[in-house]
Amino acid sequence: MARRTHRVTISDVAARAGVSPATVSRALTGSRPMSPELAERVRTAAQELGYRVNLLGRALRQQRSSVMGLVVPDLDNPFFASLAEHLSRVVETSDIELLVASAGDSVETERRMISSFLDRQVDSLVVIPCDEVQSQGGLEEATDHAVTVQLDRRVLETGAYYVGCDNRYGMSLVAGHVRDDVDAEAQPVVFVGAEPRSSSAHERLEEFRRQFPGSRVLLGTFDVRWGQQAADRLLDAGMTRGTLVAAADIIALGLLSRLQARGHRVPDDFRVIGFDGVGVTRLAHPELTTVRQPVEEMSRRILELVGDLPVDGAEQEIRIRPTLVLGPSSPPAARSGRRS
């Protein structure tokens, strides 16, 4: 662990190359045309001294850090982790850099992370808010200081952009599939969702209710454990078959695991339908019928929003339509028989 004793600055390089610090800066960044030989001399000197630019100094001077901050609720949720990974790969194609922080599923921590990104002078901030209501303050704060984008979950009246998928439309795709391919009398439809503390939970729930008025609804949290509990609850209540519409793949995963552990067959006894279609949850057994979110395009739209050319009159709210992906967890009619 041989730490360097003295930090090499641009002046050191300048001295060695026999030029001014400004010239070194120009040679290294290529911000201005200059004589190739001098540039070369500077680069050599920098190399020899092991010079590294100090981005703190640069950012302080330039009044921009070239950093995009991303605050996710919880990296243990594979959907959020996947969102982070996708955004990271898209941002990679620009000269911006993405730094991720986790809110550890706490509104307070989320707020601290947002603050701290702002204090570090991020140029843009992407937030997947923890809570539809309590995240508002942090987002308003952010909007005052950086280009701010809410991703996946919308908080009302923050002034920030929103990029997400059209959850109602997605749920309507599910409804269409269920109506076309499922014998609803043989398999009553149940929604296993999340308490509407986020717009996604909200919208998916509302659309489900609109599509299946009177159908049973169970609400918990976006994690595997809740899916397991919900399955237990349904089975304990004597349910032996049904179509379980989950608000997220991660919940569907929990449903699947408990249903199967307790000896029920999917899709024969129970159909299971998910939402998100992203990340490792895609590989459940049996593979899920799910609504796939267009994460790739969502990431691209975010980059556009914060891009150098400020998108004039950009819409505040960008909703992209998801697609339905059919899997064996709830196959099309051919296999399960239509009602009429």
Place this chain on the structure above:
Amino acid sequence: MARRTHRVTISDVAARAGVSPATVSRALTGSRPMSPELAERVRTAAQELGYRVNLLGRALRQQRSSVMGLVVPDLDNPFFASLAEHLSRVVETSDIELLVASAGDSVETERRMISSFLDRQVDSLVVIPCDEVQSQGGLEEATDHAVTVQLDRRVLETGAYYVGCDNRYGMSLVAGHVRDDVDAEAQPVVFVGAEPRSSSAHERLEEFRRQFPGSRVLLGTFDVRWGQQAADRLLDAGMTRGTLVAAADIIALGLLSRLQARGHRVPDDFRVIGFDGVGVTRLAHPELTTVRQPVEEMSRRILELVGDLPVDGAEQEIRIRPTLVLGPSSPPAARSGRRS
């Protein structure tokens, strides 16, 4: 999106409170004792003006950023995502802040991320290296400029600390379980691992070979898809039962999904054993017998290493023993019958 026009600086606050910038700094950070009323006056002024500290300025002056950088190979891998989440929660208890970057599974990107963290003057850098060999350069570079810790995967001769689990010991726990609880004649043992491009892959593979000389070994990558392919390969070759030891839960997940999709029962026909025991993979169906990595303690040790009190004569290499967790994917003898 009402962006603030003028940035409020410490001088603005000073002017408003009728004191010097130095006093404002002291009042806001509490770095020196001062008259409570003045402090209060300063805080009020700051509040009224909507002052936010510029951490770039502070870091530049203080020569430390209070940031720990974490570079992970790929956030879509739930083990790495979970490691990031755990470390994040532990670091949360200190005054350091964790920022995460993904290498997108590319050595080049990894190197760029390391460089860029260093240029941003992180105080410490934690890296889960992509590649046992090719990640070396980046890590050496890091070691020269910040306290550097390799996490989970070891690259030789970098001068950096290493924190990880004792993979050989973990695999020996698996071996013990297999010998105690499995009829190896009825269920031949196969290792489904990853090409040894990381020390974890390496060590687990080597220990398996030592414990089961002559047993079949398939090597691919650390992802679900490889597990699926491996299962297909084994089944296509006519295998109808066996004990499949995976080098990671994520591979085990793929094995499970294909085995079950093709009508084989776990654990009756095939036992499946994983490694990691962390994150969402814990909730496979049937639940995995796996080796649980002590991620909590690993995170704590990392924080200790970079803590204010530089751990004198700290070991370069910290290996923590994992534990075996038995699940229905490979239950103990009681259920499956011992050989003798």
Place this chain on the structure above:
DNA sequence: CTGAAAGCGCTAACAA
């Protein structure tokens, strides 16, 4: 206990 002044490392105006 408070203020004045210097300077962290960098780059952008302005001069030459």
Place this chain on the structure above:
DNA sequence: TTGTTAGCGCTTTCAG
């Protein structure tokens, strides 16, 4: 094309 100078926002000597 290159150099000089100033200053981004902050904290920390050093005086008082």
